Amino acid sequence: MILHPRAWPAVAVLGIVLAVDLPRLGVGLRSPTRVLLFLIVVAAGLCLTIWGRQRPRAVQRPAGWLLASSFVWILFVSPLGTNPIRGTLVAAALLATVSIGAAVGSELGWSWFGRVLERVLMLLLLAAAAMELNKSGFRWHGWAEEPNGLGTIAALGVIAGASALVQRRWWMLPILPLGAVILVLTEARMPAIAALFGVALALRPLLGRGFPSALMALGVISGVVLLSTESLGQRAAELGQLDDITTLTGRTDAWSFLAEEIALRPFTGFGPESTQDLLTAGSGDSRVSWGPTHGHNAAVQMAVHGGWVPAVLFVAAFGAYGLSSRRQPQSDRDAMVLALFLIGITEHLVREPSLVLLILAAAFTAGPASAARRQASKPDSAISRDLVATDTA
Numbered sequence: 001m002i003l004h005p006r007a008w009p010a011v012a013v014l015g016i017v018l019a020v021d022l023p024r025l026g027v028g029l030r031s032p033t034r035v036l037l038f039l040i041v042v043a044a045g046l047c048l049t050i051w052g053r054q055r056p057r058a059v060q061r062p063a064g065w066l067l068a069s070s071f072v073w074i075l076f077v078s079p080l081g082t083n084p085i086r087g088t089l090v091a092a093a094l095l096a097t098v099s100i101g102a103a104v105g106s107e108l109g110w111s112w113f114g115r116v117l118e119r120v121l122m123l124l125l126l127a128a129a130a131m132e133l134n135k136s137g138f139r140w141h142g143w144a145e146e147p148n149g150l151g152t153i154a155a156l157g158v159i160a161g162a163s164a165l166v167q168r169r170w171w172m173l174p175i176l177p178l179g180a181v182i183l184v185l186t187e188a189r190m191p192a193i194a195a196l197f198g199v200a201l202a203l204r205p206l207l208g209r210g211f212p213s214a215l216m217a218l219g220v221i222s223g224v225v226l227l228s229t230e231s232l233g234q235r236a237a238e239l240g241q242l243d244d245i246t247t248l249t250g251r252t253d254a255w256s257f258l259a260e261e262i263a264l265r266p267f268t269g270f271g272p273e274s275t276q277d278l279l280t281a282g283s284g285d286s287r288v289s290w291g292p293t294h295g296h297n298a299a300v301q302m303a304v305h306g307g308w309v310p311a312v313l314f315v316a317a318f319g320a321y322g323l324s325s326r327r328q329p330q331s332d333r334d335a336m337v338l339a340l341f342l343i344g345i346t347e348h349l350v351r352e353p354s355l356v357l358l359i360l361a362a363a364f365t366a367g368p369a370s371a372a373r374r375q376a377s378k379p380d381s382a383i384s385r386d387l388v389a390t391d392t393a
Contacts, residue, residue: 061324064102064365066317071095073313074272074306081271090272090352091305097353098361105362110333113362118160120355122175125157125182132185140185151188152343152356154179155195159339162202163332190346191339198339204331251296251346253287254279258295262303269307275351278304294351298344301351314350321364337363 071094078084078091105113128142128150144150161176183192200207261278262269270278276293283289295301303311318341325334340349340360349356 061320061365063317063321063324064361066313066320067361067364068095068098068102070302070306070310070313070317071098073310074269074302077268077306078271080268082274082277083271086273087271093353094272094305094350094357097357101358101361102365104358105364105366108366110330110363110366113366114160114163114332117359118157118164118172118175121153121157121160122172122178124153124355125175125178128153128182129178139187140182142182147186148188148191148347151183151186151191152340152347154183154186154188155191155198155339155343156336156359158183158195159198159202159332159335162199163335166203166205166331190343194339194342197342198335201338202331202335251292254292254296255300257282257285257287258300258304262300262307265307267307267309269303269305269310272305272352275301275304275348294348296346296348298347298349301348305350317364333363333366 071091075088075091075095078088081087108116124143128140128144131142132140139147140150141147142150144153157175157179161173161179164170164172165176179195183195258275258278261282275295279288279292283291295304299311299315302314318337321337325337336359340356343349349360
């Protein structure tokens with residue numbers, strides 16, 4: 001049996017949430033209908049996990065507490081936002097996503113969660129490839145709203161493939177070249193850099209003493225990646241303009257604009273689903289005239305949602321995770337968290353409920369040896385006695 005029976009409710013939850021997130025049901029991200037449906041599904045999923053006899057310890061680690069607290073704050077202040085009803089709905093969906101991710105991660109433990117996740121990533125990448133092969137496009141984005149969204153999933157797929165290589169699970173190796181090819185076709189620079197560093201961390205058990213040298217080499221490669229695309233390096237060489245490089249294609253300008261707006265409401269922010277309205281209202285400002293639709297930084301996006309308090313808590317969660325991972329390293333999980341941290345420098349990650357947020361919550365709360373894994377390690381007779389005792393109670 002691949003998974004112990006007690007783990008199947010959590011696996012079912014993960015599958016249901018992903019099924020809702022993948023096709024986006026033909027409804028736009030800003031549609032309250034999709035957000036409401038997502039909220040209903042994750043709420044039902046949380047109940048299903050609790051029903052699975054293994055009580056989920058949803059936020060048992062400092063990083064999990066900090067992450068959950070940041071979204072609790074956002075939900076608390078969302079009625080004070082510019083769009084109270086829709087903002088509160090999205091805030092509830094965000095918190096529910098974090099809760100279900102934490103519950104599933106705690107139920108399965110990272111090792112089992114990671115194995116479920118890598119199969120999901122494979123399906124997502126195959127679906128994106130199938131969609132792109134039937135149309136002609138400059139940058140691949142598949143089912144995602146933009147190329148960087150698909151690039152994030154591709155980067156996680158590459159890291160999952162590297163982890164499978166370390167663990168000698170040869171049947172999952174195809175996700176490595178598949179993710180790499182799709183990542184190149186998306187031309188997503190920061191996800192590509194995140195994938196490089198994530199793969200290096202995932203391969204650390206194999207690299208041994210060569211790990212520091214590998215990091216130095218990756219630093220050089222990252223610079224080449226940033227300067228070698230047509231939209232940056234070639235344009236700078238042809239036109240003699242470095243603005244696109246020094247501003248990260250306008251991102252730092254957007255951060256500056258949003259920081260000034262957040263300063264007007266530092267403790268409440270503007271609520272979820274308000275970012276595009278802010279940017280549209282300020283379109284006359286040259287800093288955002290290029291048409292950004294989100295904060296292009298996870299901390300900035302959190303600050304727009306609920307002020308600087310959740311932004312600080314969100315960053316602190318990564319710090320707490322880093323400290324705990326030094327005491328209990330787990331290369332595959334650490335690699336994915338590092339990749340999401342790097343991607344969060346230039347992408348929002350937390351604008352709406354998504355698979356990425358669910359993965360982050362699971363990584364922050366799942367231990368390498370969860371109750372489900374300890375249960376699975378028992379002899380069959382011991383498991384039977386536990387199940388009988390539970391049913392009797």
